[in-house]
Amino acid sequence: MEPNDLLSRGVAEVIVEAELRQRLAAGKPLRLKQGFDPTKPDMHIGHAVGLRKLRMFQDLGHQVVLIVGDWTAQIGDPSGRDEARTRLTADEVRQNAETYMEQFFRVVDRQRTEVRWQSEWFGTFTLEQALDLTGRFTLAQMLAHETFRKRYDSGTPLTILELMYPMLQAYDSVAINADVEFGGTDQKFNILAGRELMGQLGMTPQQVLLVPLIPGTDGRKMSKTFLNTVDIRMPPNEMFGRIMSMSDEVLPLYFEVLSHRPMSEVATIRQSLAEGSVNPRDLKMSLAREVVAQFHSPADGQAAEEAFIRQFVNRELPEVIPEHQLDAPVSIIEVMVAAALAASKSEARRLIDGGGVKLDGERVTSYEQTVSPGANVVIQVGRRKFIRII
């Protein structure tokens, strides 16, 4: 990564860029705040965009301060939410935090990270402190938050508790004396509240670095519902396969935010894709290997690539295979019907009898053959019908 990329590559917005450049130029290590609510601990490569950015700052000598939002998690960030969340127990919060950090430190250097729990300051927070905080924000400011505005305007219940969320997050910045807060673009309101509060209390207001929310592999919003995420905890082969299934149009962006290629190379990739002078599959394989190497190891990246070539390229399977998610092991007969590879169980049996059903390239001979969730195997029926079991 070239130094010039620091405030531009994989960055959506910097507030205030000139100030941040000045503070970076001053040479003093900065305290980089990254908060998370241990609610849903599964991270995907969308989250990794910010973590990679933190890592870049660490590599320049700056200090990451990771805030475990054990208090805000119990409220739930209302940003982008249509309704109030259900509250988590303290135990769920602790377990989720551990799972989150295990993933966080796959990218961010643990040695240069200070982990702080909100309970350090909120555990002894008095009502007076809470009231003081609420006296520093007006309702009009809060309703400038699009999420709050929409919720209120549409008549969906919005509790005062939810208005407390940005204030608590803001106070975290005061508690740890943050120089820069990192977050996705959906965090802009909350992070600016921290900047505002610090200024009111006579502190140097924190700078804001927002990373983009990247689309899922199919170009839609990244969401588990669409099966278009690449999760940090996915096994190497599954991660590799998920990247291979991506749409061509998101490829240049993924190279920008997830690879270490210089931006000049990313520009070349963008251009050759537009011109059709390169096979997208080759680019995807190269990206997939690099991504697996990052979250697992270079050896895992190479092995996943080799497995993919054995399984799909040499056997000339299609690059994009629809996925079918299982909750429990089922018989091949059942999954064929469920995935619409056969119209009925009796048709499924006839297809097997006729030798037209293959599991990872091997002909299926028994109705009793079972497949399990996460098996990452491909079922092929005839020449053109494929599904991958996940």
Next chain:
Amino acid sequence: MEPNDLLSRGVAEVIVEAELRQRLAAGKPLRLKQGFDPTKPDMHIGHAVGLRKLRMFQDLGHQVVLIVGDWTAQIGDPSGRDEARTRLTADEVRQNAETYMEQFFRVVDRQRTEVRWQSEWFGTFTLEQALDLTGRFTLAQMLAHETFRKRYDSGTPLTILELMYPMLQAYDSVAINADVEFGGTDQKFNILAGRELMGQLGMTPQQVLLVPLIPGTDGRKMSKTFLNTVDIRMPPNEMFGRIMSMSDEVLPLYFEVLSHRPMSEVATIRQSLAEGSVNPRDLKMSLAREVVAQFHSPADGQAAEEAFIRQFVNRELPEVIPEHQLDAPVSIIEVMVAAALAASKSEARRLIDGGGVKLDGERVTSYEQTVSPGANVVIQVGRRKFIRII
């Protein structure tokens, strides 16, 4: 006071009247909550309306619980206010509370009153408790409060702190397990919030008894600015005089809420006033004597009446004399100019020289004569110009 008057005379609204009647009929002593914020400790007869009602309940065996709002005082009740209040120090709050209670117990029986300070529960309130409270009210509920709605709609800053006010007052009802909360009609929103909160927490929701906000002696809103209040701490003669200066049209209401006359007599008074068959001055003197007797003593009431007769009736002073407020002692010359009894100091001296200036009926002979704030003396110039020094 006839028993039937309990829930009607001097009462603006009862929520829910049938329930409250049932609880009264059950015979168990009820806990009657009355809160006050020790901000401006001066009470006037407008406040006395509620205190008299509390006293009536006490006389039936019920228990008053007086909440000293030492926490809410520091926020300031936003009800009816156009802008955020300035916050008081803890010392100011304590001093104000003492002054308030000295007046409160002129009407309410101290023996049957439990005094509770909010700091008993809010002093150890945790952030978790505060957040729990904020989770029980929605923004839409809060903006149903006319004061909040207006402030927000007009773009006047409304802090989240101010939204906390009704929630804290509501929690007081939980802390003391109130059966009925008393307050002026401007307290309806806050008191209903207490009712709502108790219900949410599985307690029997408190009943609400609202007393009317009575107009000042001139029929306008009661306010120090208009010099139309009758303050509980006024000396007997001043209190008597202020009641004598009242407009005829508020007389029946004052008899209803401030005297012990049966409602049938109040009806007669209303009718005879309408017919012109009674001299309003006689009614006012009778009311003034009764009110002074309540806040001072029957002897004080009688003495004030006699002084009034000596001073005004026998000397045929007008019943209504404009008042002039002083901040510090000044010479008669200065006050004459300030109150526009003379156009200049030299004119004032000429008027004194001519023997046309009287102080409480006595001719003024020296330019050096001084008058002091609160002296309650009448300066007369010529035949028609009068002011009373307060």
